[in-house]
Amino acid sequence: MNDRGKPVSRGWADEAVARIEADQRRSADTHLWKLDVRALSGIDLYLKDESTHPTGSLKHRLARSLFLYALCNGHIREGAPVIEASSGSTAVSEAYFARMIGVPFYAVMPRTTSPEKIAAIEHYGGACHFIDDGRRIYAESAELAARLGGHFMDQFTFAERATDWRGNNNIAESIFGQMRDERHPIPAWIVMSPGTGGTTATIGRYIRYKRHRTRLSVADAERSAFFDGYATKDPARRCEQPSRIEGIGRPRVEPSFVPGVIDHMVRIPDAVSLAAMRVLSKRLGRRVGGSTGTNFAGMCLAASRMIAAGQVGSIVTLICDSGERYANSYYSDDWLAQAGLDPSPHIPAIEAFLAGRPLDLPVRESWGDEPADLKKAR
Structure with a gap:
C-alpha cells in the first residue's frame, strides 16, 4: 500500500x-578540481563539480x-x-x-x-x-x-533521511575518497550552502561517523531563516523575503536542517555571493551559479581564518551548478540593477585575498563550539 x-x-x-540504480552505475563520479592559488601558501582549495551530473546540478x-x-x-x-x-x-x-x-x-x-x-x-x-x-x-x-x-x-x-549518510557513495564519502592521495587528505573544513539542509546533514553526520577532524561550515544566503535559526537556536525563525540566490536560502528552518552537525555558520550578503561567483568564474574559465559563489565566499573566509591561526590544510566546497542557467539574471547588469544588487565593490576584496592580502567582507558568523585556536587568532 x-x-x-x-x-x-x-x-x-x-x-x-532497477532503472534508477542502473542510471547511477552508468554515471561516473563528479570531478574534484584543485584550485591553484599560490598566494595561499599551505592552504589547498578544492571544488567538487556537481554541475556535471546528467541534469546539471547537485x-x-x-x-x-x-x-x-x-x-x-x-x-x-x-x-x-x-x-x-x-x-x-x-x-x-x-x-x-x-x-x-x-x-x-x-x-x-x-x-x-x-x-x-x-x-x-x-x-x-x-x-x-x-x-x-x-x-x-x-x-x-x-x-x-x-x-x-x-x-x-x-x-x-x-x-x-532519504540519503544514506553512513556511505553508499554519498557526496561525503565521495569527497573523502577523492582526497585520499592529496597533500592534506582530511579536509580542515568542508563549506556548504543549505537549500533543504539535506546535504549539510549528510556531510556533517558522515564526518562524525568516521570521526574525522574536519569541521563543517555552512554558508547561508542573505534572505534565509537558516542562519538566524542556528544562531538563536530557534527552529521557528522565519524570513519573509524570498531568497535571491537560487537553490539555497529558505523562508523557514526546514525539517531537513540538522544544526547539531554544523560547527559554524556564516551569512553571506547576496552581493558578496555574486562577486565571489564572478571571481571564481574568471579563474575557472567558465561560469558558475550564484550558490557556488556563496560557497566560494565561505571557502575564502575559512581560508582566511586558517591563515590568521597559522594553520595549513585543505578546504573543500562544491560547484552546485553551471552559470549558463543564469545568463539573464546573475550575469545580467539589467537584472542586477532591478534587484538592487551591486557585486562590484566586493570583487577587488576577494581578488586581493587570493593575491595574499587579508580578507575584508561584510559577513555575520555564528559558532556551535568555536575551537580555542581559532578564537585566539581573531
Whole structure:
C-alpha cells in the first residue's frame, strides 16, 4: 500500500528502482578540481563539480535519493503523479527521474520563475503548476497531490533521511575518497550552502561517523531563516523575503536542517555571493551559479581564518551548478540593477585575498563550539 492506502505493484516498483540504480552505475563520479592559488601558501582549495551530473546540478543526487526512498517505502505507484514544491534544480532533476520510471511529474512554483528553469523542467516531461503566493508552496503541493491521487515528494522534509549518510557513495564519502592521495587528505573544513539542509546533514553526520577532524561550515544566503535559526537556536525563525540566490536560502528552518552537525555558520550578503561567483568564474574559465559563489565566499573566509591561526590544510566546497542557467539574471547588469544588487565593490576584496592580502567582507558568523585556536587568532 502507498501513503494514500492504495496498492503498489512490487513488480513495477522493483523495475523502477532497477532503472534508477542502473542510471547511477552508468554515471561516473563528479570531478574534484584543485584550485591553484599560490598566494595561499599551505592552504589547498578544492571544488567538487556537481554541475556535471546528467541534469546539471547537485540536486541530481538528492532527486535520485528521494525517488529511491519513496519507491522503497511504497509511496509511488505506477501511473500516479509525483508532485514537488520547487522552482529550481530539484524540480529539473526530479522531472528526469519521473520520466525514467514513467510517472507524471508536477513542479509547484511561483509564477515569477525564470523561463530557463521552466524550460528545463518541461524538457524532461515535467509540468509546471504556478501559484501567485510563494508562501503557499508547501500547502498547494500537498493539496495538488491529494487532488491528483499522487505523492508529494516534499524534499524539505525528507532530504535528510532519504540519503544514506553512513556511505553508499554519498557526496561525503565521495569527497573523502577523492582526497585520499592529496597533500592534506582530511579536509580542515568542508563549506556548504543549505537549500533543504539535506546535504549539510549528510556531510556533517558522515564526518562524525568516521570521526574525522574536519569541521563543517555552512554558508547561508542573505534572505534565509537558516542562519538566524542556528544562531538563536530557534527552529521557528522565519524570513519573509524570498531568497535571491537560487537553490539555497529558505523562508523557514526546514525539517531537513540538522544544526547539531554544523560547527559554524556564516551569512553571506547576496552581493558578496555574486562577486565571489564572478571571481571564481574568471579563474575557472567558465561560469558558475550564484550558490557556488556563496560557497566560494565561505571557502575564502575559512581560508582566511586558517591563515590568521597559522594553520595549513585543505578546504573543500562544491560547484552546485553551471552559470549558463543564469545568463539573464546573475550575469545580467539589467537584472542586477532591478534587484538592487551591486557585486562590484566586493570583487577587488576577494581578488586581493587570493593575491595574499587579508580578507575584508561584510559577513555575520555564528559558532556551535568555536575551537580555542581559532578564537585566539581573531
